[in-house]
Amino acid sequence: MKLFKEFKDFAVKGNMMDMAIGIIIGAAFNKVIDVLVKQVMLPPLSLLSGNMDIQDMRIVLKNAIVAEDGTVTKEEVAIGYGALIEAAVDFFIIGFTIFVVVKFMNRLIKKAEDTKDKTVTTPKNIELLSKLSDLMEEQNELLKSKV
Template sequence: MRNFYQEFKNFAIKGNMIDMAIGIIIGTAFNNVINTLVKKVIMPPLSMLTDDVNLSNRKYILREASEDLEEVAIGYGEMFEVLIDFLIIALTIFIVVRGINRFKSRAEDPEDQAVETPKNIELLSNLERLMKEQNDLLRESKK
């Protein structure tokens, strides 16, 4: 039991749990931004294009409501809004990750003088260059 407690403590303290919590909080806030963007910015012009039809209210009625029974309907308008939400979120995440990857690759390039190269990348680059030179010298000496 002590080993389990120690593993959990290491997991929580070393940042994994904290990073995950921060990601969930930011994701929740980002979801609210996207929902507002879709419902208040994107859907009103689409509604105008479809003769002021509110897409979230669009549905295919399977059974009309009566005194005894509730209406049964397929809400395809809501599905359309959710798909737009998904596409916007996916596009935004793609753009952010793409930007981070570009910055990361520039930061890891020891030849790029615009971004200061981290010391560990610079040392590895120098080590790789020296090993290549050593291998070239060994190949030449064998000939």
């Protein structure tokens, strides 16, 4: 019963909802990046490589063995480095996009936490901490002047 109560507390606090929203947005973001890489970025790269599909690039270690009737009796053995290139392009695009989003969010957070900037409303907790800091500095000055 305690386990159920802990799960209910976890779900009610919003952690589970935040996580679910993040996973859903991440899946949608993955689709966008996949299309961006496969449909926008890789076609020009394949033109540079002589109209070869980058994902099909490989080093053949052993050719396939084909029977007289045309059926493949043994598959070829190959190192598919083209798929690795495509995955690396995906990774760098996703990494750069996340970097830009985090940088933008940090800028907004920093601007919101700046107590001297009056164009943005400062959150109450930052405002109270700033007032507390000012009061402590004032108290220290008073104590220094008495010594």
